Amino acid sequence: xxxxxxxxxxxxxxxxxxxxxxxxxxxxxxxxxxxxxxxxxxxxxxxxxxxxxxxxxxxxxxxxxxxxxxxxxxxxxxxxxxxxxxxxxxxxxxxxxxxxxxxxxxx
Amino acid sequence: xxxxxxxxxxxxxxxxxxxxxxxxxxxxxxxxxxxxxxxxxxxxxxxxxxxxxxxxxxxxxxxxxxxxxxxxxxxxxxxxxxxxxxxxxxxxxxxxxxxxxxxxxxxxxxxxxxxxxxxxxxxxxxxxxxxxxxxxxxxxxxxxxxxxxxxxxxxxxxxxxxxxxxxxxxxxxxxxxxxxxxxxxxxxxxxxxxxxxxxxxxxxxxxxxxxxxxxxxxxxxxxxxxxxxxxxxxxxxxxxxxxxxxxxxxxxxxxxxxxxxxxxxxxxxxxxxxxxxxxxxxxxxxxxxxxxxxxxxxxxxxxxxxxxxxxxxxxxxxxxxxxxxxxxxxxxxxxxxxxxxxxxxxxxxxxxxxxxxxxxxxxxxxxxxxxxxxxxxxxxxxxxxxxxxxxxxxxxxxxxxxxxxxxxxxxxxxxxxxxxxxxxxxxxxxxxxxxxxxxxxxxxxxxxxxxxxxxxxxxxxxxxxxxxxxxxxxxxxxxxxxxxxxxxxxxxxxxxxxxxxxxxxxxxxxxxxxxxxxxxxxxxxxxxxxxxxxxxxxxxxxxxxxxxxxxxxxxxxxxxxxxxxxxxxxxxxxxxxxxxxxxxxxxxxxxxxxxxxxxxxxxxxxxxxxxxxxxxxxxxxxxxxxxxxxxxxxxxxxxxxxxxxxxxxxxxxxxxxxxxxxxxxxxxxxxxxxxxxxxxxxxxxxxxxxxxxxxxxxxxxxxxxxxxxxxxxxxxxxxxxxxx
Numbered sequence: 066x067x068x069x070x071x072x073x074x075x076x077x078x079x080x081x082x083x084x085x086x087x088x089x090x091x092x093x094x095x096x097x098x099x100x101x102x103x104x105x106x107x108x109x110x111x112x113x114x115x116x117x118x119x120x121x122x123x124x125x126x127x128x129x130x131x132x133x134x135x136x137x138x139x140x141x142x143x144x145x146x147x148x149x150x151x152x153x154x155x156x157x158x159x160x161x162x163x164x165x166x167x168x169x170x171x172x
Numbered sequence: 173x174x175x176x177x178x179x180x181x182x183x184x185x186x187x188x189x190x191x192x193x194x195x196x197x198x199x200x201x202x203x204x205x206x207x208x209x210x211x212x213x214x215x216x217x218x219x220x221x222x223x224x225x226x227x228x229x230x231x232x233x234x235x236x237x238x239x240x241x242x243x244x245x246x247x248x249x250x251x252x253x254x255x256x257x258x259x260x261x262x263x264x265x266x267x268x269x270x271x272x273x274x275x276x277x278x279x280x281x282x283x284x285x286x287x288x289x290x291x292x293x294x295x296x297x298x299x300x301x302x303x304x305x306x307x308x309x310x311x312x313x314x315x316x317x318x319x320x321x322x323x324x325x326x327x328x329x330x331x332x333x334x335x336x337x338x339x340x341x342x343x344x345x346x347x348x349x350x351x352x353x354x355x356x357x358x359x360x361x362x363x364x365x366x367x368x369x370x371x372x373x374x375x376x377x378x379x380x381x382x383x384x385x386x387x388x389x390x391x392x393x394x395x396x397x398x399x400x401x402x403x404x405x406x407x408x409x410x411x412x413x414x415x416x417x418x419x420x421x422x423x424x425x426x427x428x429x430x431x432x433x434x435x436x437x438x439x440x441x442x443x444x445x446x447x448x449x450x451x452x453x454x455x456x457x458x459x460x461x462x463x464x465x466x467x468x469x470x471x472x473x474x475x476x477x478x479x480x481x482x483x484x485x486x487x488x489x490x491x492x493x494x495x496x497x498x499x500x501x502x503x504x505x506x507x508x509x510x511x512x513x514x515x516x517x518x519x520x521x522x523x524x525x526x527x528x529x530x531x532x533x534x535x536x537x538x539x540x541x542x543x544x545x546x547x548x549x550x551x552x553x554x555x556x557x558x559x560x561x562x563x564x565x566x567x568x569x570x571x572x573x574x575x576x577x578x579x580x581x582x583x584x585x586x587x588x589x590x591x592x593x594x595x596x597x598x599x600x601x602x603x604x605x606x607x608x609x610x611x612x613x614x615x616x617x618x619x620x621x622x623x624x625x626x627x628x629x630x631x632x633x634x635x636x637x638x639x640x641x642x643x644x645x646x647x648x649x650x651x652x653x654x655x656x657x658x659x660x661x662x663x664x665x666x667x668x669x670x671x672x673x674x675x676x677x678x679x680x681x682x683x684x685x686x687x688x689x690x691x692x693x694x695x696x697x698x699x700x701x702x703x704x705x706x707x708x709x710x711x712x713x714x715x716x717x718x719x720x721x722x723x724x725x726x727x728x729x730x731x732x733x734x735x736x737x738x739x740x741x742x743x744x745x746x747x748x749x750x751x752x753x754x755x756x757x758x759x760x761x762x763x764x765x766x767x768x769x770x771x772x773x774x775x776x777x778x779x780x781x782x783x784x785x786x787x788x789x790x791x792x793x794x795x796x797x798x799x800x801x802x803x804x805x806x807x808x809x810x811x812x813x814x815x816x817x818x819x820x821x822x823x824x825x826x827x828x829x830x831x832x833x834x835x836x837x838x839x840x841x842x843x844x845x846x847x848x849x850x851x852x853x854x855x856x857x858x859x860x861x862x863x864x865x866x867x868x869x870x871x872x873x874x875x876x877x878x879x880x881x882x883x884x885x886x887x888x889x890x891x892x893x894x895x896x
Contacts, residue, residue: 082437087240088676090398093440094236095676096270099433101444110476113572114581114675120270123679125568127575130676 066138068105069115069131076104077136079119084133096120097134177218177225178337181251183278184262185271186233186605187561187680189290191215192689193262193320194230197329212246213602213696221330224337229256235270237277237391239402242607251281252388252406258284258336260329265295265302265317266681268455272311272447276355279313280394282387284336287315288329293322306454321686357442360430361397364423368393371419375410385410396420397427398436466681470565479569486562487588494549495592495623501545509538524724528717536713539799540706543595543854547701548694550589550596554603555693559685563603564677571675577657578664579616580609580675587613587656590620591649594855598862599697605677612660612668614862615871618851619656619878621649624800628846631804635825636839648843655848659878667870700861708857716798716853718768725766726759760809769794783845783883784838784891786831793845799852837890841883848879 071077079101082089096103096119103119114125182197184190198217215230231250232243239245251259259278263271268289279285289295289304304315316332318325356362369389376385385392385407395403397420407413427435473482513530520526557563567581574583582604589597597617604610621629626645633644732755739754764770773791780790788810796803804824811827828834850856850872860868 081433087238089434090238090436090440091236091240091676093437094238094273096273096444098437098441098444107470107474107476109474109479109568109572111572114568116474116568116679120267122267122270125564125571125675125677125679127571127675 066136067132068117068126068134068136069128071105071115071136071138072142073105073107075142076102076139078102078139080135080137082134084130088130089133092126092130092134095124102139176223177227178258178333179227179229179254179256180333181229181231181256181259181283182262183231183247183251183259183274184233184288184290185235185264185274185678187678188233188262188264188271189320190233190262191230192686193288193290193318194228195688195692196320196323196326197226198228212243219330222334224334226330226333228260229254234274236274237281237395238398239400241605243605245402248281248402251278251283252384255384255387256283258286258333260286260288260333262288262290262320265289265291266298266300268300268302269444269447269451272451273443275313276311276443276447277391279311280355280388280391282389282391284339285313286329286332286336287311287313288320288325289315289317290320292317292325293319301456303454303456307450310450310453321689355443355446357394357439357446361423361427361438361442364419364426365390365393365397368396368416368419368423371412371416372407372410375407375412375416378411379409393420394439397423398439399424469682473562473565474568479565483566483569483584486557486566487584490550490553490557491588491592493553494546494589494596498546498549502542505538505542505545509534509541524721527721528714531721532714532717533710535717536710539713539854540702540709543593543701544698546593547596547599547698550600551694551697552690554585554600555690556685558603559683559689561680561682564679567675567677568679575675577660578668579612579660580604580606583609583613586617587620590617590622592623594618594620594622594851595701595858598855598858599701601862608668611863611867612663614859615663615867615874616656616660618855618859618871618875619652619659619848621652621847622800622851622855624852625846627801627804629843631807631824632828632839632843635828636834636836644840644843648847651844652847655878655882659874701858706857708860709854712853712857713798716769716795719772720764720767720769720795722768723766725763757809764791764806764809779880782887783841783880784833784835784887785842785845786833789842793849796846797850797853797856799854800846803846837887841887841890844886845879845883848875848882850875850879 066077068077079097079099081099082092082097084092101119103117106116106118106123108115112128114127115131116123116125117131182190182194194215194217198219212232216228217230218225218227220226229250231247234241234244234247237244237248239248250256259281261275261278263275272287275285275287287307289302292302295302302315302317304317308315314332314336316325316329318329320326357365369392372389372392373386376382376389379385392403392407396407396416404417407416410416424435427438431438472478513534516526516530516534520529557566563582563585566584569581570584571581574581583601585603586597586601589600594617597620598614601610601613601617604613629645629648630641633641633648637644735758736751736755739751743750770791772794773787776794777785777787777790780786780793785793788807791810792803792806795806807828808824811824811831828839856868856872859871863871
C-alpha cells in the first residue's frame, strides 16, 4: 500500500520510503520515517497534491512523491471518507469489493 | 569573538518565526543583501547589549542541512566558512520534534547553539508544556522561551547569548567540544562515526583550514554517511581523503546491510528516534491540540470545489486593489514630474542639456518612481497573504495544472500579476522557494500582456479589426498565456532540465500577520527595486534619449518654407498655430528619422521583412524598450499625425489603415510581436536584479526569438491565405 492510495481521512503508518536519493532523504527529513504515524487530511481535485498530517503538522505532497511512500493502514481505511467519489471513480469500499470479487477473496 | 562584536547566525525552519525574531531583535538597524552568487536574501543587523555588539545574520529558513536546496547550501556554507561565534536556532514550540531535527544538526557543526523556543504563547494555548531546563539537560544546549511577535523573552535570549559567548570564548569552548552532548545514532553507527571522525581530524591537521575541519569533523562524518556530495568535496583536499572515503563506504554498506535500507534514511530515523526520546521527558501535551480555527477555515478555503474559485477571487481582488489604488499615486507622481518638466521648460532656455534633463533624466526618474506605488501595494497584500499562510494553500489548488507545464503552484501569482505590470510580477517570484521554479516563472512572466502593451493592442485592433477589436485584444491575451505555457514546457525540457523539484511543502497553521513584519517586507522590496533596478532603468532612459536625439538634426530653412507652403496650399484656412503644430511634428519626425534609433530602424528593417513590418514599426520596436507606451507615440510621430498621439486618436488609425504596406495581417502580427519580444528596460532591469546577467541575456534572446518566430510563422502562413 502506498500513501497516494490512502483515502481522505485515512490514518497510516510509514513502512518505507521508496524514492531515490535526495527526494527520499528529504521526505525522511520531513518526518516520513519508519513507524511514523500520520493521516491524510485531504486530497485535492484532479489528482493534485495531498495534504498529509505527520508529526503534528501538515504538509502538501504531490501524488507522485506520495506514491513512493510505502504505508500500512491504521484503522479501517474503507470507513474513511473517500476523495474519489466526486470524480466518478469508486469509493475505497467499492474498490475493495471489486478487488475481492476479482481475486476471489485471495487478497 | 572578534573585539567586542559577537557574530550570531539566526537559523531555523521556515515558519518558525525566525524573521519576526530577527526584526524584534534588531529593530530598524538592519540591511538586506544577497548571499554571494545567489538570490537568497541575506539580512544582517546589530543590537548592543551590555556594551557588547551582537551582530545577527539571518540564515534562510531550512528544514535540514542536506545539500538539497540552495537555501540549505547557503546556510551550511555560511556556518562552515564564515564561522559565526554562535547559532541561535529558532524553534516552533507547537511543533517541537520536527524543529529539533534541524537544531540538532546545527549542534553537530561544532559551533555553540542556543535554542529559542518561539511561539510559547501559542503552545500554552494549545496545552503544550515544555520543560526547557529538562530539555537543555537532555540535549546539551541551552533553550530559552520566547514569543517573538509579542517581543517577549527577547532579553532572556540576549542574556543567554552573552553567557554562552563568554563560556565559549576563544578556544576554551572549542577544546571542550567533546563534552557537548550530541545526537547518538546508536552504538554501532557511533563506533563507525568515531573512526571516520578521527581520520578526518588527522587528515585535516595538515590543511589550511584545519580549525574548521576539526570543528566540523563530527558533522562531516555524519554527512559522509548520508552520501552528501558537498561534504565530500570539502574533504577532497585532505591527504587521506581516499582512506576516509573507504571508511565511509564500509560504514555505509554495513548500515545498509544491517538495517536493510539506505544509510541516509537510517541516519534520519535515528535522529528522529533520539529526538523522540529526549522530548518524551520534557514535553507534555494536555490533549487539547486545537487545530479548530485552521481546520474550519481550511474546510472552506481548501475545499476541493471552492479552492480554485476562492483563489481566483483572492487574485482578482489583489490585482484590482493594486492597480486601481496604485493608479492614484502613480497619477500624482506623473503630475509632479510633468510639473517639474514644465517648470524647467519655462525657465530654462532651450538647449540640448534641457532636453536631456527633461526627456532623459526626469522622464527616467519618473519612470523608476512610477512603479513604486504598485510595488508597495502589491507586496503589502502579498506579504499579508504569506504571513497568514495562504500562499501554500493557493498552491494546493493550482499545482496540478501548472505542474503539467513544469511550473509550481505558486507560479500563478507572478504570472497573473504580469497582466498588470511585469516589474512587481517578476519580484513576486521571490515567494517561490526553489531556484529552478523561480527562474522558469520569471522567464515566462513577461509574456503576460502588461498594462503598457494594452494601448498598442487597442490601436492596432481598432485600426485593422474595427468590428472585432475587443475580441482581437482578448485573442492576444490568450496567445500570451498559451505561448508562455508552451515556452515553460520547452524550457523545462531544455535549458532548465534536471529533476523536477519535488512538491513537499509545509502547510502552516493560520497566523495573524504582524504590522512590523509586513511593513519591513514592503520596505525591503521597495528599496531593493529602487537600488537594484532603479539605476539601470535611469541609465537606459538616458540611453534611449541619446539614440532618439543624436545625431542632432534640424530642418533647413528652405525645407521649412517648402513644407509650410505645401501645407498652406492643402489647408488654405489653416491658422498660424496649426502650421506651427504641423512643423513641429515634421521636425520631430525628421529628428527621429535621422537619429541613431531611426538608423537602427532602417538597418534592421530587412530583419522584420519576413514579418511584414515597415521601417516605422522597426523604429517603434526600438523605442519601445524605454516603455511599451512609447510605441504608440513613436508611430504617431513617424506617421506625422502629431506628437501627442494615443490609442484613441482617429488620425493615427486612419494613417495606419491608409498605409499601403499595412494589412490586417501585419497589424495582428505586430500585436503578437509586441506581446512576445523582450519587455521594457524596467522589467529587464528587474530580471537582472532577480536572476543576474546570464539569465537576463538568455531571456532577451529567448523572447526575441519567440517573438520573431511566432510573428514570422503567422505572417507567412497568413499570406498563403491571401484573403487576410
